[in-house]
Amino acid sequence: MEVEFGSAPVAEEVIKECLHRSEGRDLEGFLLGQGAIPATIMFVGEAPGATEIVEGRPFTGQAGKVLEAYLEKLGLTRRDIYITSAVRSRPFKDKVVAGTQGTPAPRISRSNRTPTKNEVLAHAAILDAEIAAVRPKVIVPLGNIGLHRLIGSHETISSLHGRVIEGPILQLEDSTDSSSGYTFGEKSYSIFPLYHPAAVIYNRSLETVIDKDLEKLKAFLASKNNS
Numbered sequence: 001m002e003v004e005f006g007s008a009p010v011a012e013e014v015i016k017e018c019l020h021r022s023e024g025r026d027l028e029g030f031l032l033g034q035g036a037i038p039a040t041i042m043f044v045g046e047a048p049g050a051t052e053i054v055e056g057r058p059f060t061g062q063a064g065k066v067l068e069a070y071l072e073k074l075g076l077t078r079r080d081i082y083i084t085s086a087v088r089s090r091p092f093k094d095k096v097v098a099g100t101q102g103t104p105a106p107r108i109s110r111s112n113r114t115p116t117k118n119e120v121l122a123h124a125a126i127l128d129a130e131i132a133a134v135r136p137k138v139i140v141p142l143g144n145i146g147l148h149r150l151i152g153s154h155e156t157i158s159s160l161h162g163r164v165i166e167g168p169i170l171q172l173e174d175s176t177d178s179s180s181g182y183t184f185g186e187k188s189y190s191i192f193p194l195y196h197p198a199a200v201i202y203n204r205s206l207e208t209v210i211d212k213d214l215e216k217l218k219a220f221l222a223s224k225n226n227s
Helices: 012-021 050-055 061-074 117-122 124-134 144-151 197-202 204-226
Strands: 004-006 034-037 041-045 082-085 090-097 107-112 138-141 165-172 182-191
Touching: 012 117, 012 124, 034 124, 041 124, 041 144, 050 061, 050 090, 061 197, 061 204, 082 124, 117 124, 117 144, 124 165, 138 144, 138 204, 144 165, 197 204
Parallel strands: 041 082, 041 138, 138 182
Antiparallel strands: 004 034, 034 082, 090 107, 165 182
16 A cells, blocks of 8 residues: 655645634634555644644644654654644734833733634534545544544543544534534544643643553554554
């Protein structure tokens, strides 16, 4: 099987529609996923941050270093996986910071924020297209935003991390009858939720839990490759 590396092909009209649905929101930049096509495993994060938008690559900066450690423990590299996110533009919030003695004028400070459900929905068609192109056997949501995009918001990473969930995933609903905007597709996937790499940066006590989850995921991937 020939494997390519890059961003999955997403129709220009799909991207334009997602950008149109995002207009007027506090979002900046745009970034598609990246990795092997096809890939056995796809990681789905939350949204790009400032560093990702500037560098044009998913998961850079501090969270990217933690992700690299995840992959090393799994015996994988970025060229073995496809990594993407639920939202393609950086959600941000601005606040006015008072001046100091050295810089007396007030300034605007911009920081990352968690994307809203509507922002995730606005970008839903792109993730659907990437999954169709990459054809992953295993999808790994990193954190609650990725998890909720795939299976709904009835569970959390803290309750499902390190477990294999077999079943269909949510995709954009063409009909307006859906109250959520999504419907479950017909195809079944193996879903293995993990804590977002940023979580361990703020809570070092998660390191042991994450290491055990990665051991389980490594064993599960081995069983998938041998089946």
